[in-house]
Amino acid sequence: MNRSPFRPWVQRIEALVAAGRARGRVTRAEVEAALGGPATPAALVDEWMAALQAQGIAVAEAEDAVLDATTAGVKRLIERGKVRGYVTFDEVNAALPADRASTELIEDTLSSLGEMGITIIESGTEDDGG
Incomplete structure (x- = not known):
């Protein structure tokens, strides 16, 4: 009953990081989705993209880069x-x-x-x- 309201968000972030580590990359759209969707402030998305890159996970801006990745x-x-x-x-x-x-x-x-x-x-x- 004492389940944190942040747990679904944390799970999405954990899944994003795990996928990024396994694939070596994520897309900006995946970062946005993990953070709550397209309405997520761009500064927050950019901050998370930088954090992922610091962990050695490439972040592609668009889907074309995903094919190469x-x-x-x-x-x-x-x-x-x-x-x-x-x-x-x-x-x-x-x-x-x-x-x-x-x-x-x-x-x-x-x-x-x-x-x-x-x-x-x-x-x-x-x-x-x-």
């Missing part, structure tokens, strides 16, 4: 998979978000990962020998 995200996913021998479904979803990637691109990426001998697992809890 998606390619980079897939490359990072493949590199991670080659090192570990597996990637998680969460990592694939972060690199290829369903709202931005076509079904064909997702299927092609999954197929390519399999052809490279990279297994896709449910979660990152599998022991990777470390």
Whole structure:
């Protein structure tokens, strides 16, 4: 009953940061959405964009930059998979978000990962020998 009214906002910010870390980038629109929508003051959005960039997360102003970033995200996913021998479904979803990637691109990426001998697992809890 003592649930904080800020919890949904905090969850959106946590999800934005997690997605940004997994993909290596977020868009300005994603930052705005996490902060409450297009009515969010531009200064607050800019402040959060700078904070994300300070954490090594690229922030794209427009969707065109997202296509290049998606390619980079897939490359990072493949590199991670080659090192570990597996990637998680969460990592694939972060690199290829369903709202931005076509079904064909997702299927092609999954197929390519399999052809490279990279297994896709449910979660990152599998022991990777470390």
